[in-house]
Amino acid sequence: MIGDSKERPHQRLDVWRDAMELAALVYAYSAGFPAEERYGLTAQMRRAAVSVPSNIAEGAARRYAPELVRFLLIARGSLSELDTQLALAPRVGLAAPDQDLLQLLDRTFARLNALIRSIDGAAAVRDEPGSYELPMTNHESRAQSHA
Template sequence: MKTHKDLDVWNEGIELVARVYEIVQKFPKEEKYGLVEQIKRSAVSIPSNIAEGAARNSKKEFLQFLSISLGSISELETQLIIADKLGFLKNKEIFSLIEKERYKLLGLIRYLRSDKNVQK
């Protein structure tokens, strides 16, 4: 039986978290308990909700958790845009990783929402 660890979207979410943690280490120390913690929480929420949803008993519940992950992606992107505007972000390649994760997540959501796949 497959688990969340078999999902590309979950694995790429883990990679995104690792990259985010590398990036925020270079932020100013005074942001440690502000923007840095918010960014880390948003990033960790993405694969965490994918995993929790995959462990649920129905595709409907899985979709709810994927929707939360999608919200976390937007939250993370917004926080990183703020960090960039404040001059904290040196390398902007993180935005392409976010887009890749969003694209994969939306694809999975579309697949699960198709009428033949959703269990009530």
């Protein structure tokens, strides 16, 4: 067998799954933008959207909690960029707001923030920058809104 059928650590995270779905929705949403936006807002939105699950995955592959949190914070920054770009697209007449996309963005923010808090809190309790164990999922982080 060529590949390993086990899930990677990031694939067990609900926030990564949401971020992957968000990226796919952003690709579909921006597909209707005019051709002259191919290197403008379309590319910016897609890069920001892809950056979110990519940084979650990269962080999950790290051994130490501070490294994971660093990449989760980068993912949150990309999510904020995407939030701004999704607000801009309707303002400049490129597309109507997409409520499903915005709801998924909010849920991703909430889960990402909850995961950051849980890892930061666990590291603070241990008072050491040692290794950590990723949760199997982060179902318990289903906050209603992002902080």
